[in-house]
Amino acid sequence: MFVPKILFCLFIKCSINIKPQIVKLETCLQQANISYATQQSPIWSNLTAPYNLRLSYTPALVVLPTTDQQVGQSISCSAKESFKVQPKGGGHSYTSFSLGGQDGIAVVSMENFNEIEVDQTTFIAKIGAGQRLGNVALGIHEQGKRGLPHGTCPGVGIGGHATHGGYGYDSRLWGLALDTIFGLDVVFANGSIIYANETQNPDVYFAMRGAGDSFGIVTNFYMQTNEAPETVTYFTANLNETLKSIDQLTSAFLRTQDFVINSPLLTKNISFGFYTDNSGALSITGMCMFCNTTFFKETVFPALTEGVTPFPGSINITDLSWLDTLQVLAGADPLAEPLDGYNIHDTFYAKSVVTKEAEPLTEEAVRNFWEYIISKTNINTPPSFSIINLYGAQDSQINVPSPSASAYSDRESLWVFQNYGYTANHALPWDSRIIPLIDGLNAAIGNSQPTGNFSAYSKYIDPELTATQAAEQYFGPKTHDKLLRLKTELDPGFVFWNPQAVRNSGLLSLPPDELEDYQANYE
Numbered sequence: 001m002f003v004p005k006i007l008f009c010l011f012i013k014c015s016i017n018i019k020p021q022i023v024k025l026e027t028c029l030q031q032a033n034i035s036y037a038t039q040q041s042p043i044w045s046n047l048t049a050p051y052n053l054r055l056s057y058t059p060a061l062v063v064l065p066t067t068d069q070q071v072g073q074s075i076s077c078s079a080k081e082s083f084k085v086q087p088k089g090g091g092h093s094y095t096s097f098s099l100g101g102q103d104g105i106a107v108v109s110m111e112n113f114n115e116i117e118v119d120q121t122t123f124i125a126k127i128g129a130g131q132r133l134g135n136v137a138l139g140i141h142e143q144g145k146r147g148l149p150h151g152t153c154p155g156v157g158i159g160g161h162a163t164h165g166g167y168g169y170d171s172r173l174w175g176l177a178l179d180t181i182f183g184l185d186v187v188f189a190n191g192s193i194i195y196a197n198e199t200q201n202p203d204v205y206f207a208m209r210g211a212g213d214s215f216g217i218v219t220n221f222y223m224q225t226n227e228a229p230e231t232v233t234y235f236t237a238n239l240n241e242t243l244k245s246i247d248q249l250t251s252a253f254l255r256t257q258d259f260v261i262n263s264p265l266l267t268k269n270i271s272f273g274f275y276t277d278n279s280g281a282l283s284i285t286g287m288c289m290f291c292n293t294t295f296f297k298e299t300v301f302p303a304l305t306e307g308v309t310p311f312p313g314s315i316n317i318t319d320l321s322w323l324d325t326l327q328v329l330a331g332a333d334p335l336a337e338p339l340d341g342y343n344i345h346d347t348f349y350a351k352s353v354v355t356k357e358a359e360p361l362t363e364e365a366v367r368n369f370w371e372y373i374i375s376k377t378n379i380n381t382p383p384s385f386s387i388i389n390l391y392g393a394q395d396s397q398i399n400v401p402s403p404s405a406s407a408y409s410d411r412e413s414l415w416v417f418q419n420y421g422y423t424a425n426h427a428l429p430w431d432s433r434i435i436p437l438i439d440g441l442n443a444a445i446g447n448s449q450p451t452g453n454f455s456a457y458s459k460y461i462d463p464e465l466t467a468t469q470a471a472e473q474y475f476g477p478k479t480h481d482k483l484l485r486l487k488t489e490l491d492p493g494f495v496f497w498n499p500q501a502v503r504n505s506g507l508l509s510l511p512p513d514e515l516e517d518y519q520a521n522y523e
């Protein structure tokens with residue numbers, strides 16, 4: 001991976017001579033009266049335990065600011081002593097980038113930013129960047145039965161979720177979490193605090209919604225909430241019998257794809273995903289919001305799943321209250337989550353494939369994917385799963401904003417495949433068979449349709465990508481090169497850093513040989 005020379009030198013220096021710099025940083029924080037934890041603090045291991053135990057890093061220290069001003073001073077103190085900075089929200093980064101993605105980073109933990117307040121006139125919710133999705137859902141529902149689109153896992157932090165995307169079974173109707181951001185309080189690399197919205201600091205508003213980790217620290221989100229439905233048509237069915245026949249499976253999936261692209265029965269109110277794994281599971285789960293459940297059950301669901309074989313008695317289509325729906329989707333985790341003391345972990349590696357509306361999956365691509373799944377089922381491989389979510393099709397609200405409206409620029413996705421492998425007990429030691437297993441799974445779909453113009457989703461951030469590959473797959477040249485220009489302007493000292501941060505790549509619009517030159521001479 002390309003690492004700018006200046007950083008390389010910094011880390012050499014750090015590893016030889018780390019102590020005095022940390023002591024100076026501590027002195028600076030003490031003078032500003034800001035709380036922080038060091039390796040000697042009793043809470044250190046809890047503050048720095050990553051969600052993904054496979055990728056552990058040791059930060060220089062963890063700052064625990066309580067105000068926007070303190071966030072600014074935390075950044076200034078860190079930058080003055082040449083520390084790179086990453087904010088930490090819910091800590092669920094797949095690559096542990098909220099711990100820096102490398103040793104020796106100053107982590108700014110946002111756990112003290114936990115306000116949830118819905119304005120009763122505009123129904124815009126002010127949400128502290130240290131909050132977790134379950135608490136947000138409960139808090140806004142309590143204040144006028146409001147709802148926001150977001151993921152299903154209640155422990156995920158709003159900080160990383162809403163700055164990178166944020167998909168849930170409400171997103172075809174309400175958009176991504178990121179699309180509901182009306183404004184943001186942001187602290188820059190130089191410590192100054194600004195408010196950004198569509199018209200005030202529009203470049204910052206653009207960059208933070210999709211590439212926030214490279215540009216600033218959000219302290220508060222202002223998000224436009226929706227009226228939550230009284231009840232939701234929740235649906236699920238076990239389709240595992242279908243895995244017995246690759247021909248049936250392929251044609252059933254293509255039929256569903258045809259349904260979502262062409263049938264007037266597929267309204268934006270419907271979102272769903274398929275779950276499959278290498279123990280022989282296959283299921284569909286989703287919801288229809290503000291729908292007639294009888295009509296959905298009698299007419300829509302049979303058309304959506306035509307061609308598959310549900311396990312007898314497994315179809316469950318039922319009206320649930322909004323909060324019950326969120327709880328059922330959350331599984332065993334309670335919606336109310338502690339801000340500190342969160343102690344759930346996994347040990348895993350994941351990749352994604354984003355397919356395009358203009359290029360529906362071909363029969364060959366679908367067959368390759370399922371053949372790979374079936375070939376790895378019940379043969380003593382480490383556990384893996386794939387989730388295939390419908391993002392696009394017809395009037396999906398995810399694809400309504402212009403690609404140039406935010407750094408999250410993929411407004412033409414159809415399916416998003418998340419391919420995920422983990423150790424059998426979710427703990428270390430790492431099993432080296434997992435990376436090739438998941439690479440193969442991703443390639444089975446990703447390489448099977450060369451004209452598909454597939455990309456990847458930065459939420460399911462992939463540690464195996466170089467910074468340049470990440471830039472290409474998450475942003476594409478146009479968005480990325482605009483971000484690179486803004487990065488140079490807004491963070492000239494490259495304070496906000498992780499291995500895939502904007503500026504660890506280079507201008508993508510350059511041809512490959514010129515790109516290499518550019519990178520070699522970058523610093």
Ligand SMILES: Cc1cc2nc3c(=O)[nH]c(=O)nc-3n(C[C@H](O)[C@H](O)[C@H](O)COP(=O)(O)OP(=O)(O)OC[C@H]3O[C@@H](n4cnc5c(N)ncnc54)[C@H](O)[C@@H]3O)c2cc1C
Pocket residue numbers: 051086087088089090091092093094096097098110129150151152153155156157158159160161163164165166167168212213216217218219459460498
């Ligand atoms: C169990 C699980 C379930 C998930 N389910 C879904 C899902 O259903 N849908 C979906 O779309 N995604 C899902 N994700 C992905 C998830 O949205 C991302 O991992 C997200 O980035 C996590 O946010 P966080 O605040 O918890 O993570 P963190 O690790 O704290 O942060 C992730 C990144 O965002 C940056 N960041 C955090 N806070 C801020 C801030 N205040 N300002 C600027 N940058 C910040 C960090 O520096 C880091 O680079 C899931 C992840 C897990 C582990």
Ligand SMILES: *[C@@H]1O[C@H](CO)[C@@H](O)[C@H](O)[C@H]1NC(C)=O
Pocket residue numbers: 033
């Ligand atoms: C320092 O912060 C503490 C709370 O963390 C506060 O009680 C105290 O008054 C502050 N001191 C100064 C000098 O600001």
Ligand SMILES: *[C@@H]1O[C@H](CO)[C@@H](O)[C@H](O)[C@H]1NC(C)=O
Pocket residue numbers: 197198199200
């Ligand atoms: C952005 O914020 C400014 C200051 O609060 C406000 O005047 C302006 O109307 C806002 N713009 C939009 C599009 O809401």
Ligand SMILES: *[C@@H]1O[C@H](CO)[C@@H](O)[C@H](O)[C@H]1NC(C)=O
Pocket residue numbers: 238240241279280281311
């Ligand atoms: C399919 O699921 C059912 C219900 O969970 C289970 O009993 C059955 O064994 C599964 N079939 C296969 C082939 O895994």
Ligand SMILES: *[C@@H]1O[C@H](CO)[C@@H](O)[C@H](O)[C@H]1NC(C)=O
Pocket residue numbers: 173267269289290291292
């Ligand atoms: C979809 O949801 C909207 C509310 O957002 C509702 O008005 C509409 O009737 C729903 N449409 C269908 C087809 O269920």
Ligand SMILES: *[C@@H]1O[C@H](CO)[C@@H](O)[C@H](O)[C@H]1NC(C)=O
Pocket residue numbers: 292293294295298
């Ligand atoms: C719901 O759909 C069923 C079946 O199509 C229909 O009979 C019923 O009238 C619908 N109910 C409402 C309230 O529209």
Ligand SMILES: *[C@@H]1O[C@H](CO)[C@@H](O)[C@H](O)[C@H]1NC(C)=O
Pocket residue numbers: 316317318328
């Ligand atoms: C259907 O799913 C809901 C939510 O998980 C559950 O409460 C209900 O018992 C299920 N119904 C049946 C018949 O399995």
Ligand SMILES: *[C@@H]1O[C@H](CO)[C@@H](O)[C@H](O)[C@H]1NC(C)=O
Pocket residue numbers: 045046049340341342343
């Ligand atoms: C803190 O970490 C220890 C071990 O690292 C763990 O046993 C404990 O449960 C954690 N506590 C909280 C509140 O997360």
Ligand SMILES: *[C@@H]1O[C@H](CO)[C@@H](O)[C@H](O)[C@H]1NC(C)=O
Pocket residue numbers: 453476
């Ligand atoms: C591939 O997608 C990008 C945007 O995601 C688009 O600009 C480009 O035209 C597409 N290329 C082809 C060959 O479709």
Ligand SMILES: *[C@@H]1O[C@H](CO)[C@@H](O)[C@H](O)[C@H]1NC(C)=O
Pocket residue numbers: 188190191192489490491
């Ligand atoms: C901090 O950086 C921002 C963005 O580049 C700039 O607008 C602002 O003037 C800077 N503030 C100071 C005090 O230098």
